[in-house]
Amino acid sequence: MRWILPLAVIVLLLVYPFVVNSFWLVQIGGRTLGFGTIVLSLVFLTAYTGMLSLAQMTVAGVAGYATAYFTAPTGGVGLLLPWPVALVLALALATLAGLLIGLVAVRTRGIYTLMITLAVAMAFYYLTLQNYDIFNGFTGFNNVEPPVILGLDLGANLPFYYMSVVLAASCYLGVRHVVRTPFGLALQGVRDEPDRLRALGFNVPLLRVLAFGLAGFIAGIGGILNVWLNASISPGSVALNPVIDVLMAGVLGGIGHPAGAYVGAFVFTIVDNFAIDFIARERFNTLIGLVFLAIVLFSPDGLTGLVRRAWTRGTGWARRDRGGAPKTDDIGK
Amino acid sequence: MTTQRFMLGTAATVAALMGTTALAQDAETITIGGLATLEGPFAGPGEDGLRGVELAIEEFGGEIAGHPIEFITASSDGNPDVALESARRLVEQDGADILVGPLSGSEGIRIAQYAKEQPGTTFLNGGSAAIETTLVDPAENFFRFNTEGAQWTSPLGEYVVNERGWDNIVIVSEDYSFPYAQIFGFMATYCEAGGTVQDKYFTPVGNNDYSSVIAQLPLEAGEVDGMYVVLGGSDAVNFLSQYAQMGGQLPIVGGTNVTDQTVLTTQGPARELLPGILSSGPVSDNAELEAWQEFTQRYQDYFGDEGLPSPSLFASNYYTNTKAALLALQEVEGDLSNDHEALNEALSNLEFTSPTGTVSLNENRQATAAIYINEVVEQEDGSLALEPLERIENVDQYLGLDREAYMELGLPSRDNPSCPS
Incomplete structure (x- = not known):
């Protein structure tokens, strides 16, 4: 039974481009994978270290801006580098940004972490808006295209989609792997019993900062995909709305499991794009709000939680012997 | 028996399907x-813009040469990323043949770039009015x-120097491409006529708190004759409210x-x-x-x-652009074959009477039309309205200069142009 779902997902991802039009391929599919990877970085932090961050879009923005700065200089701002160097730099800067935010936030917990990361996010937003030497102000960067490798244009719809699939899948599997390593187990220990971990001789603040760094790296990958999808980046890409969107998609999908990141990103993208079809154009944001409210109200652990509960009920007799589904109650403690 | 019934049913379904296709081909x-921006600081202008589109479609009875017109909408918030996402949705998902929009300056620059990726769709601007959209690689x-x-502001600069005798002003402006264009046009003639700009203050779009800017502004006329305010939607309301509450009385010339x-x-x-x-x-x-008036x-x-x-600037602009599309469609009888070849040709050569008078396009597909200098007056019923002081005919993209001279001015930015005292 266990391999049915992963196999179905793999087949779906591979077949998807051949049954949908370019809008669903790029704007829904591509966006879900890129944006979902940013959400994944938040879910990783929250599910396995118990820390909620609002600065993941900001970290993604650092990678996006770096990609733009080094591959698409505009109006005298930027420095053209070969794309592999540019991408390595972008990811390094995103990781560094994650580490720095971790350093700032490491001694806080719960709502204070949220506040401090929100402050960082807003500071970065205003910096991009008002700095013209590096970020090019309100206009930001345009024409940020993915590279062409051996004649294969990664910016074309199909290659872009598959590249997104590969990167998103690597991030997802990477997270699933890391949480089983001693480092990942230690992180979960920090989440559940920081005092006991300290007593055992672990350096708790260091573990947390490293978790932020890793989350920064993941968000950086998502940020690069995002900037390629839009072919542009401007302060609007790291403003309050997108910053909150990440949290919203995470909560929607279920912040307790990495798969929730992509489920949440998918549902968020769909609702965001199509709500206007169902209601008067002046009121569509109300509908978006109501849908989110309903999901959070009826399934506090998001859509994956809903599915998991339905699954457990359906196969309850088989599961009961194995101890049931993992609990997600203690997330965000 | 069952098989027969099934066959019959299938045949009927196929016939019905073919029927609908045939019908669809008759009148595609x-x-x-x-x-338009239905969210964010320009939500008010956005709504009124779409009213303009509706009005134009209604004027043609909702069909052109037997082709029913379907009108669908998507929203942005003034952010180019969001505008692009919505445009992609309209074009690639909903199959829009003609896109009318967007509203805001930087969105327009982005959508004009996107237009190059979609030769099978005809794009008409909505309300956006940045210079670059139709000047740089159109x-x-x-x-x-x-x-x-x-174009909107170039007559005004000269006017305030010559008619009001102002020669030293400060500028308060939103920080993006459209206000740069407005300042560019204004200062082009203002500086030429001998005016100086003491300072420019730029604030982000959607700003709520203007106290840091207001603290630096003079409250009444003295060394500074007045201020030129280039803000839109709720930004303009917020700034003026806060300036009034601080007791500010400096005379104001406004961006459009x-x-x-x-x-x-x-x-x-x-x-x-x-x-x-x-x-x-x-x-x-x-x-x-x-x-x-009509x-x-x-x-x-x-x-x-x-x-x-009274209809806003945005209703008027969206209406004008939609009407242009519909007039051109009428001319080619709804022929959209060959990537809209006939339609685009008709649009390029179209000249018609818009609500503000005759409008035609130049080689960059940018309008040449009349501009008003206005004063805000209180009407008898207590509402405020724009009273025309002067009408300047045929203001073109190059502001009356020849192309080379205009291009030499460079693109507008925070620092270009400048004429400090």
Whole structure:
């Protein structure tokens, strides 16, 4: 039974481009994978270290801006580098940004972490808006295209989609792997019993900062995909709305499991794009709000939680012997 | 028996399907996508813009040469990323044949780039008025039948020096491409006529707190004769309210959006500062132009209390662009074959009477039209409106210069142009 779902997902991802039009391929599919990877970085932090961050879009923005700065200089701002160097730099800067935010936030917990990361996010937003030497102000960067490798244009719809699939899948599997390593187990220990971990001789603040760094790296990958999808980046890409969107998609999908990141990103993208079809154009944001409210109200652990509960009920007799589904109650403690 | 019935059913279904296809081919629907800012600081202007599109479609009875027109909308918030996402949705998902929009300056630059990726769709601008959209590497299938930000303000600069005797001002402006264009046009003639700009203050779009800027502004005229305010939508209302509450009385000349109906209908402290503001732009509420009065009448009849007392600049611009598309469609009888070849050709050569007078396009597919210098006056019924002081005919993209001379001015930015005292 266990391999049915992963196999179905793999087949779906591979077949998807051949049954949908370019809008669903790029704007829904591509966006879900890129944006979902940013959400994944938040879910990783929250599910396995118990820390909620609002600065993941900001970290993604650092990678996006770096990609733009080094591959698409505009109006005298930027420095053209070969794309592999540019991408390595972008990811390094995103990781560094994650580490720095971790350093700032490491001694806080719960709502204070949220506040401090929100402050960082807003500071970065205003910096991009008002700095013209590096970020090019309100206009930001345009024409940020993915590279062409051996004649294969990664910016074309199909290659872009598959590249997104590969990167998103690597991030997802990477997270699933890391949480089983001693480092990942230690992180979960920090989440559940920081005092006991300290007593055992672990350096708790260091573990947390490293978790932020890793989350920064993941968000950086998502940020690069995002900037390629839009072919542009401007302060609007790291403003309050997108910053909150990440949290919203995470909560929607279920912040307790990495798969929730992509489920949440998918549902968020769909609702965001199509709500206007169902209601008067002046009121569509109300509908978006109501849908989110309903999901959070009826399934506090998001859509994956809903599915998991339905699954457990359906196969309850088989599961009961194995101890049931993992609990997600203690997330965000 | 069952098989027979099944066959019969299948045949009937197939026949029905074929029937609908045949019908669809007889009168293929033409889809117009409307893209405007229905969220964020420009939500008011965005709504009124789409009213303009609706009005134009209604004027043609909702069909062109037997093709029913379908109107669909998508929203943005003034952010180019969001505008692009919505445009992609309209074009690639909903199959819009013609896209009318967007509203805001930087969005327009982005959508004009996107137009190059979609040769099978015809793009008409909505309300956006940045210079670059139709100047820098313009897209073949992007048409702008409204004049842009610099065209709107270039007559005003000269006017305040010559008629009001101002020669030293400060500028308060939003920090993006459209206000740059407005300042560019204004200063081009203002500096030429001998004026100086003491300082420029730029604030982010959607700003709520202007206290740090207001603290640096003089409260009444002295060394500084006045201030030029280039803000739009709720930004203009917030700034003027806060400046009024601080007791500010410096005379104001406004960017085009400051004196738009979306701002003039505001209540509260900002309203005190509005009467007497000078501005310039493509529309004037009290213009005695027949086309304008007809347009206003139709707007008021159609929308009643739902709409603004007088159609805004955005309703007028969206209407003009939509009407251009519909007129051209009529001319080619809805022929959209060959990537809209006939339609685009018709649009390039189209000249018609818009609500603000005759409009035609130049080689960059950018409109040449008349501009008004206006003053805000209080009407008998207590509402505020724009009273025309002067009408300048045929203002073109190059502001009356020849192309080379104009290109030498460079692109507008925070620092270009500048004429410090």
